[in-house]
Amino acid sequence: xxxxxxxxxxxxxxxxxxxxxxxxxxxxxxxxxxxxxxxxxxxxxxxxxxxxxxxxxxxxxxxxxxxxxxxxxxxxxxxxxxxxxxxxxxxxxxxxxxxxxxxxxxxxxxxxxxxxxxxxxxxxxxxxxxxxxxxxxxxxxxxxxxxxxxxxxxxxxxxxxxxxxxxxxxxxxxxxxxxxxxxxxxxxxxxxxxxxxxxxxxxxxxxxxxxxxxxxxxxxxxxxxxxxxxxxxxxxxxxxxxxxxxxxxxxxxxxxxxxxxxxxxxxxxxxxxxxxxxxxxxxxxxxxxxxxxxxxxxxxxxxxxxxxxxxxxxxxxxxxxxxxxxxxxxxxxxxxxxxxxxxxxxxxxxxxxxxxxxxxxxxxxxxxxxxxxxxxxxxxxxxxxxxxxxxxxxxxxxxxxxxxxxxxxxxxxxxxxxxxxxxxxxxxxxxxxxxxxxxxxxxxxxxxxxxxxxxxxxxxxxxxxxxxxxxxxxxxxxxxxx
Amino acid sequence: xxxxxxxxxxxxxxxxxxxxxxxxxxxxxxxxxxxxxxxxxxxxxxxxxxxxxxxxxxxxxxxxxxxxxxxxxxxxxxxxxxxxxxxxxxxxxxxxxxxxxxxxxxxxxxxxxxxxxxxxxxxxxxxxxxxxxxxxxxxxxxxxxxxxxxxxxxxxxxxxxxxxxxxxxxxxxxxxxxxxxxxxxxxxxxxxxxxxxxxxxxxxxxxxxxxxxxxxxxxxxxxxxxxxxxxxxxxxxxxxxxxxxxxxxxxxxxxxxxxxxxxxxxxxxxxxxxxxxxxxxxxxxxxxxxxxxxxxxxxxxxxxxxxxxxxxxxxxxxxxxxxxxxxxxxxxxxxxxxxxxxxxxxxxxxxxxxxxxxxxxxxxxxxxxxxxxxxxxxxxxxxxxxxxxxxxxxxxxxxxxxxxxxxxxxxxxxxxxxxxxxxxxxxxxxxxxxxxxxxxxxxxxxxxxxxxxxxxxxxxxxxxxxxxxxxxxxxxxxxxxx
Numbered sequence: 001x002x003x004x005x006x007x008x009x010x011x012x013x014x015x016x017x018x019x020x021x022x023x024x025x026x027x028x029x030x031x032x033x034x035x036x037x038x039x040x041x042x043x044x045x046x047x048x049x050x051x052x053x054x055x056x057x058x059x060x061x062x063x064x065x066x067x068x069x070x071x072x073x074x075x076x077x078x079x080x081x082x083x084x085x086x087x088x089x090x091x092x093x094x095x096x097x098x099x100x101x102x103x104x105x106x107x108x109x110x111x112x113x114x115x116x117x118x119x120x121x122x123x124x125x126x127x128x129x130x131x132x133x134x135x136x137x138x139x140x141x142x143x144x145x146x147x148x149x150x151x152x153x154x155x156x157x158x159x160x161x162x163x164x165x166x167x168x169x170x171x172x173x174x175x176x177x178x179x180x181x182x183x184x185x186x187x188x189x190x191x192x193x194x195x196x197x198x199x200x201x202x203x204x205x206x207x208x209x210x211x212x213x214x215x216x217x218x219x220x221x222x223x224x225x226x227x228x229x230x231x232x233x234x235x236x237x238x239x240x241x242x243x244x245x246x247x248x249x250x251x252x253x254x255x256x257x258x259x260x261x262x263x264x265x266x267x268x269x270x271x272x273x274x275x276x277x278x279x280x281x282x283x284x285x286x287x288x289x290x291x292x293x294x295x296x297x298x299x300x301x302x303x304x305x306x307x308x309x310x311x312x313x314x315x316x317x318x319x320x321x322x323x324x325x326x327x328x329x330x331x332x333x334x335x336x337x338x339x340x341x342x343x344x345x346x347x348x349x350x351x352x353x354x355x356x357x358x359x360x361x362x363x364x365x366x367x368x369x370x371x372x373x374x375x376x377x378x379x380x381x382x383x384x385x386x387x388x389x390x391x392x393x394x395x396x397x398x399x400x401x402x403x404x405x406x407x408x409x410x411x412x413x414x415x416x417x418x419x420x421x422x423x424x425x426x427x428x429x430x431x432x433x434x435x436x437x438x439x440x441x442x443x444x445x446x447x448x449x450x451x452x453x454x455x456x457x458x459x460x461x462x463x464x465x466x467x468x469x470x471x472x473x474x475x476x477x478x479x480x481x482x
Numbered sequence: 483x484x485x486x487x488x489x490x491x492x493x494x495x496x497x498x499x500x501x502x503x504x505x506x507x508x509x510x511x512x513x514x515x516x517x518x519x520x521x522x523x524x525x526x527x528x529x530x531x532x533x534x535x536x537x538x539x540x541x542x543x544x545x546x547x548x549x550x551x552x553x554x555x556x557x558x559x560x561x562x563x564x565x566x567x568x569x570x571x572x573x574x575x576x577x578x579x580x581x582x583x584x585x586x587x588x589x590x591x592x593x594x595x596x597x598x599x600x601x602x603x604x605x606x607x608x609x610x611x612x613x614x615x616x617x618x619x620x621x622x623x624x625x626x627x628x629x630x631x632x633x634x635x636x637x638x639x640x641x642x643x644x645x646x647x648x649x650x651x652x653x654x655x656x657x658x659x660x661x662x663x664x665x666x667x668x669x670x671x672x673x674x675x676x677x678x679x680x681x682x683x684x685x686x687x688x689x690x691x692x693x694x695x696x697x698x699x700x701x702x703x704x705x706x707x708x709x710x711x712x713x714x715x716x717x718x719x720x721x722x723x724x725x726x727x728x729x730x731x732x733x734x735x736x737x738x739x740x741x742x743x744x745x746x747x748x749x750x751x752x753x754x755x756x757x758x759x760x761x762x763x764x765x766x767x768x769x770x771x772x773x774x775x776x777x778x779x780x781x782x783x784x785x786x787x788x789x790x791x792x793x794x795x796x797x798x799x800x801x802x803x804x805x806x807x808x809x810x811x812x813x814x815x816x817x818x819x820x821x822x823x824x825x826x827x828x829x830x831x832x833x834x835x836x837x838x839x840x841x842x843x844x845x846x847x848x849x850x851x852x853x854x855x856x857x858x859x860x861x862x863x864x865x866x867x868x869x870x871x872x873x874x875x876x877x878x879x880x881x882x883x884x885x886x887x888x889x890x891x892x893x894x895x896x897x898x899x900x901x902x903x904x905x906x907x908x909x910x911x912x913x914x915x916x917x918x919x920x921x922x923x924x925x926x927x928x929x930x931x932x933x934x935x936x937x938x939x940x941x942x943x944x945x946x947x948x949x950x951x952x953x954x955x956x957x958x959x960x961x962x963x964x
Contacts, residue, residue: 121740121845164685175683177692178660193932199841200873201657202910203646203696205917205925205955206937210659210692214685231742258603260713262744301783359681363603391682428684435687443687450675454944455688461943462936473687 054096059106076190087217089159095436101471129158148173164214171390184224188463217469237302238294239323250366265294266390273384280343281336344397358422359393359431393431536578541588558672569699571641577918583953611640630655646696653872666706699951719784720776721805732848747776748872755866762825763818826879840904841875841913875913
């Protein structure tokens with residue numbers, strides 16, 4: 001359905017000429033000076049490190065803008081020379097979002113890390129894209145407010161929006177698409193666009209905010225975010241709940257969601273992941289499938305919800321659900337949960353840790369997780385499972401010996417089947433990690449050719465020269481470049 | 483910033499030739515027969531009736547597709563001849579969304595009214611676009627499920643998604659952008675696109691679902707929706723709470739939201755609107771500013787929340803908050819709330835009822851409503867105020883004597899100032915009614931030229947011939963048609 005796309009310029013589907021790159025670097029060096037523009041190999045390599053098994057592809061240079069106007073300058077300089085632009089937050093994305101397959105300039109928003117305004121009375125905040133989630137929450141704590149989204153890493157909020165990320169609280173507070181009120185975005189032509197206002201809802205035209213959330217830098221660079229906040233709950237209750245099987249744990253999740261208990265977090269760790277977490281975080285959790293559960297509300301509310309969940313767990317053969325409202329215990333547990341990725345890696349030193357996620361309708365969760373575990377065993381692979389199961393979303397942490405060609409082959413085949421299984425259950429190839437380079441090949445199977453053609457048409461409409469983070473999300477060959 | 487748009491074909495910015503229209507009508511007549519294709523004046527006029535003071539602009543014919551394949555046929559026939567296509571649900575939009583300024587074929591989805599699948603275990607439902615919100619809730623009731631969004635009218639779900647509507651429950655359950663999991667959309671070239679899966683969240687590419695929610699038929703025609711459902715709450719408590727002033731009522735709303743009480747509905751009726759409702763719905767509500775409030779949850783939860791809200795109201799000079807859990811009382815009250823539009827109209831018979839909405843950050847709500855009331859009085863106009871104030875969203879129901887040119891002029895000026903006031907408070911020109919024809923002129927002031935250019939580029943990318951509901955949202959002169 002290429003008829004939807006109306007190309008006007010040649011895309012950066014091939015690496016620009018060395019002279020184009022060199023002239024851009026020279027111009028940027030003049031603008032930004034040696035402290036804010038570097039071509040040092042180590043810095044470039046660090047910015048092309050994909051935290052996955054995708055080959056790293058370093059940019060030609062890394063620039064550190066200090067403000068939105070700097071980003072506009074960079075984009076205009078690159079656009080004039082036909083050189084790709086790759087935005088960079090903390091580099092913790094998992095599907096190669098920050099790779100530079102065609103070279104180009106990496107725009108690291110590290111120094112754009114100011115909280116610009118807190119509107120406590122409206123429960124919103126305006127931040128620069130380099131502010132990280134932990135930095136924001138430290139900033140907010142004194143005001144009794146918090147920002148709920150928490151990917152494992154202490155990611156930058158610009159990158160979190162660009163990847164449409166979520167985390168353990170999404171079951172209650174939503175994903176980045178739900179908490180982002182408005183963005184400022186530098187477009188491919190260097191102009192600065194505002195996508196929304198601070199109104200909590202709007203029906204004013206196309207939803208540009210949601211279009212840019214999850215666009216992974218392929219449509220523009222986010223330089224400011226207005227985000228929803230929440231009051232720190234009066235009471236938080238949480239704890240761990242053991243189950244005899246992963247299936248029983250998943251069924252407890254399903255029953256909890258179906259019953260409408262407003263759970264704030266409900267996370268699955270399979271037996272292997274529990275072992276990994278115990279070893280890595282020096283804990284002594286029972287080494288069986290666990291749910292980590294948390295409730296937010298009034299004292300009476302969280303007590304009622306905890307008791308209700310405990311009954312569900314018991315009916316399904318799990319429990320006891322030991323819950324507490326002591327912050328110290330909870331903090332240690334959730335830090336261990338957030339360290340799951342690194343804990344898994346430590347299970348098998350010297351291997352590559354490959355994290356992949358899928359998301360299915362909750363009724364299929366138990367079936368999907370169990371079939372995946374069986375597949376892991378049959379494939380003779382090591383891959384703990386951990387997941388934001390309240391949303392039907394779970395992750396494999398595959399540990400792959402990259403020197404063992406047969407193991408790499410089996411691992412790739414396993415991940416293919418993981419996605420196929422999720423799609424067959426009317427699920428998605430990624431719940432929160434995004435597409436990047438790693439999952440481009442699944443979009444057509446998931447949504448069909450017309451959706452991919454529409455994405456290509458939108459990409460082309462907003463980035464006619466194909467310079468914004470090329471080689472991600474939309475395959476270049478789908479756009480009818482002329 | 484027209485450089486983002488890359489036109490390929492001439493748009494339907496002028497009415498197509500009579501012969502093109504006649505040939506399309508002849509072809510449609512052959513396909514659909516006289517029962518499903520009509521050019522009768524009364525039907526055409528009914529389909530161009532805008533429920534506003536915008537002049538009605540009837541389509542050239544109305545066709546009633548029975549299925550998605552019918553819609554594809556219609557689009558292909560119209561596209562081949564360059565004739566505009568205007569989708570139609572129940573015709574209850576308020577900003578001229580269904581007008582046919584360039585003529586064309588109205589596609590009335592009335593007969594596409596089947597509930598295709600209920601997945602109770604996943605809390606989702608798949609429906610055709612002609613299913614109305616009341617029809618859906620009647621269908622679901624036996625299963626203990628409900629769909630929360632409730633515009634005043636018994637609107638069709640396809641139109642509700644197209645307009646990004648919300649209603650009284652949005653403060654708790656979100657708007658159509660939040661409850662729509664996936665759409666099937668017939669694109670401008672007749673192809674059928676799927677925008678998502680039944681997974682509760684996804685990071686798989688551009689958010690096509692959210693792009694089409696709120697696109698008002700200008701990018702394609704929605705032919706299937708997958709929507710989130712909720713379990714009917716264990717307990718519902720609600721009631722009315724009087725306040726001495728609108729300001730006190732708004733301040734109670736602000737305090738309730740800031741405290742994090744999970745209110746399900748919190749609606750403001752100003753004194754004049756209460757009078758109108760009493761007269762129209764035969765009620766005897768106290769004729770002072772009122773909040774209609776409802777809580778959903780467990781028995782203990784709603785009691786706790788009701789008590790908490792009652793305390794807030796009292797502190798701000800309001801109350802008593804008489805709440806009850808009896809369904810009969812609540813139903814009557816909410817029907818009266820939903821009839822507010824018609825009740826307002828009955829205040830001043832023979833006038834045109836012009837409903838307009840804005841939405842502001844909640845901290846500015848009291849100030850905005852009070853300033854608007856003062857403006858109404860100074861303008862010597864009649865305009866009750868009613869609103870989904872938990873979101874900072876409120877409506878004027880202006881009653882205008884259309885034969886009084888001076889009054890019309892004053893009314894138009896009032897609405898201009900209403901929007902200006904909202905924008906100056908970092909709000910939006912429409913919280914839920916959409917842009918249609920009526921609010922196109924405000925988009926640039928709200929979001930700026932780059933956002934409007936981006937919308938034009940997207941419009942052009944997905945509808946290069948400009949045939950999908952032309953003359954709505956994106957001004958044709960912004961697209962650099964060549």
